[in-house]
Amino acid sequence: MDILLADVLGLCFGVRRAITLAEDALRAGQAVYTLGPLVHNPQEVARLSDAGIRALETLEALSGDTVVIRAHGARPEVFEHLQQEGITIVDATCPFVAKSQRLARNLTDQGYNLVIVGHPGHPEVQGILGYAQNPAYVITDPIEVAALPRDTIPAVIAQTTVNEHTFLDMVEAIVARFPHPQVYNTVCSATRERQDAARRLASQVDAVYVVGGRESSNTNRLAEICRALCPATRLIETAAEIAADDMQGVERVGITAGASTPDWLIEQVVATLRTLAGEVPLVNKNER
Numbered sequence: 001m002d003i004l005l006a007d008v009l010g011l012c013f014g015v016r017r018a019i020t021l022a023e024d025a026l027r028a029g030q031a032v033y034t035l036g037p038l039v040h041n042p043q044e045v046a047r048l049s050d051a052g053i054r055a056l057e058t059l060e061a062l063s064g065d066t067v068v069i070r071a072h073g074a075r076p077e078v079f080e081h082l083q084q085e086g087i088t089i090v091d092a093t094c095p096f097v098a099k100s101q102r103l104a105r106n107l108t109d110q111g112y113n114l115v116i117v118g119h120p121g122h123p124e125v126q127g128i129l130g131y132a133q134n135p136a137y138v139i140t141d142p143i144e145v146a147a148l149p150r151d152t153i154p155a156v157i158a159q160t161t162v163n164e165h166t167f168l169d170m171v172e173a174i175v176a177r178f179p180h181p182q183v184y185n186t187v188c189s190a191t192r193e194r195q196d197a198a199r200r201l202a203s204q205v206d207a208v209y210v211v212g213g214r215e216s217s218n219t220n221r222l223a224e225i226c227r228a229l230c231p232a233t234r235l236i237e238t239a240a241e242i243a244a245d246d247m248q249g250v251e252r253v254g255i256t257a258g259a260s261t262p263d264w265l266i267e268q269v270v271a272t273l274r275t276l277a278g279e280v281p282l283v284n285k286n287e288r
């Protein structure tokens with residue numbers, strides 16, 4: 001049995017950087033907290049917690065030497081509050097998200113109304129809204145464009161992880177209603193690259209394991225994409241979910257993983273499949 005890895009899989013640049021920054025702070029001997037989980041993966045959150053990096057849900061509960069702002073970023077008031085409390089801040093806001101925050105501030109300073117294509121409750125969106133200086137809107141469906149106030153001067157950006165087609169549909173609806181909107185495509189390529197690689201992988205194999213958290217939306221999307229091309233696709237959180245029976249009649253098995261899945265979970269899946277296959281060489285290498 002051959003084992004193939006997707007060309008691009010696993011942790012994106014922003015989440016990998018956030019984990020590294022948090023671990024660096026821990027090594028410096030500080031008590032480290034994050035506001036919300038650092039990554040959408042229960043096994044990695046548990047590993048970080050065991051190491052001493054604890055996720056808290058509210059600002060009021062924060063204490064200790066250091067707080068890591070996760071890759072999603074946070075509203076300016078969060079930074080102000082932490083500074084007032086004398087807490088050391090490690091800002092792990094993904095540079096791509098930071099760019100959206102700067103756009104929000106600059107464009108609204110110029111009198112535009114920020115229109116974010118994304119999910120209103122998502123922490124990245126909530127953080128970006130904090131940088132808008134005047135009324136701002138979040139839309140998830142082109143039909144919502146009709147509900148924007150008539151005097152809106154739109155400056156349109158995207159939540160970094162929305163589907164690019166969705167974003168372009170929204171822009172089309174906005175252009176049809178408002179003259180000369182400012183438009184910035186801030187969709188991050190990490191999601192698209194993993195989805196494209198998953199398609200390539202699923203079209204070459206008999207079975208696919210998608211490794212990642214069951215609550216992770218990007219992992220679920222990868223599973224949907226693979227399943228459409230390879231019905232024997234399974235979403236698993238850990239290698240313990242692999243059954244030897246699953247491999248019956250399988251000549252080529254593929255592995256991909258969500259943008260929040262750490263390397264060690266992927267490596268455990270590879271090792272388990274290699275054992276089941278009787279030590280076969282990897283066909284291709286992960287190009288992360």
Ligand code: SF4
Pocket residue numbers: 012013014015071072094095096097160161188189190191259
């Ligand atoms: S998905 Fe993109 S924007 Fe979001 S954390 Fe990862 S690299 Fe940054």
